[in-house]
Amino acid sequence: MDASPQDLTIYVDADACPVKAEVYKVAERHRVKVFVVANSFLMIPPSPLIERVVVGGGFDAADDWIAARARRGAVVITADIPLAHRCVTAGADVIGPTGKPFTEASIGMALATRDLMEDLRAMGQVSGGPKPFSGKDRSAFLSALDLAVVRLKRAGFGATFP
Template sequence: MSETSQAITLYVDADACPVKPEIYRVAERHRVKVFVVSNSFLQVPQDPLIERVVVSSGFDAADDWIAERASRGAIVVTADIPLASRCVKAGADVIGPTGKPFSEASIGMALATRNLMEDLRAMGDVTGGPKPFSAKDRSAFLSALDVAINRLKRAGFGATAP
């Protein structure tokens, strides 16, 4: 990494993240620092690039920790739409575990859909949750993460020093 480039940083909303092993592999390959943020202790690989962050059990504590650090050059992995919105507004790249990127253009619709589904569930009109996580989702996530890292590298952001 040159002295003028900023390192790419990955923030993982980790409590229910199904793609942590994939994130660790991609981070190692690209030499990207990863913060695994959760409300409880999670096992993470012994690697100087991977840092476990355990926040208080307060409501949205992990989201707040990530959102406070999200900025241009950061990649946030989360399925939490309100957190995704906060991070997109801060300039971070945001990817859902299914590979769906969130952007300024898509986040409004994602929030509206989330709120509608929440209301329908509260009224009992919708009782199911999201579809099960699939191998196709995992593959789409890996592709989206690689695209995001390579786009940031082209924009002048770099890897973490060895």
């Protein structure tokens, strides 16, 4: 089931998402439809608001599915910078799992930093990945998602279920 253009909808790039439980909590509170998109089967809570989407195993299949539906009124949850760029360009609100929003003003720098770090890792100059996910990150994410949903509701985007 796809959302109509005026529905407020949340799309989760779920394969490595550490904040799915927080998304479900906000969705239930605001009665917003959530699509949990992954390359493999993931458990989701039993709720008419939460729908699992298992895409083919192709490279970027989940990203392509989400990007095709990204629009104004959608909130996309992802740590994937190229996907965030595609969704911001399409007009969606995009939030990383640490609560950091990706915006038109910030996405260019995020892409440049990602590319630089990728090059440095390839040259052996940098090893390791991002810092461990913390309770502070989880709290910041909850606040950012709630704020995005409230702002979109005020802008006239409706919750899926009354």
